[in-house]
Amino acid sequence: MTDEKDHEKKGEPIVEVTYLKTNKEVRFHVEWTNTLQFVWDKAYDELHEKKVADDKFECSDGNLLTAYLDDTLEQLREKKICVDRKYQIHGPTGGA
């Protein structure tokens, strides 16, 4: 049985992460007990990108997730934070 099917059997979540600098997207399995920080770190590996100091992790609606990085995906589900588990990495930009 493949890893993917194992995850599906266990009901483990799939997450999607978009790298806003280029629109590269990745989709991968994690576990409900993984923290959001884990998801963010793993996303760089999946994207083959390096973290930049001022990168931010956001929900795909643009809401910043910095306050929730230590929460597990299970906790975020209970809190109804970014329930579709579609995230984005927003690199440093400036203007205004």
Place this chain on the structure above:
Amino acid sequence: MAKHGEDPILSSPSVATERLNQDLPIVLKGRTLEAAGWQHPDQLTLFIPLWGNPDSTSPDLYLVRFQFGYYPEWPPSAQFVNPVTLKYEIGKDAIWLPRIEGNPRIQVHADYANTMRQVVCSSMTLEFYQVHHGGKEEEIWTTDHNFAATLNEINMGLRPSGGYKGRQA
């Protein structure tokens, strides 16, 4: 590579076109130009319709003209235009500009510092460098970016969470 305080330098049209053609399918995420509603009237221009407050029951339509003459060393030019004339006229077309407030990443100036030019003020647009706006080094456009960064930055500013407050007129 883009730098604060330097005038952007035009790219060779063949280099800019080649890179744009390479980036287009990535930014389109598998859609065709037609399916996305984008227009590509010449090799270095795109017109892209965008929505203000996109999740509302009555989102506001905008049209942005992207021009890639300085790409990829510098970001694309990004200008909100009147969807009928495909141009922007100061004093006449303010209704076609979004009002974005309180977002440190982006604002839209109808007439930047009385220079008679619209500036989408973001380090992901060409105009930001042409007016020598200045800013932090880590925020500068690099050739690791593609124009998704520009498009995404504008789209984020068109959401309520990005400071979107409706039309400028």
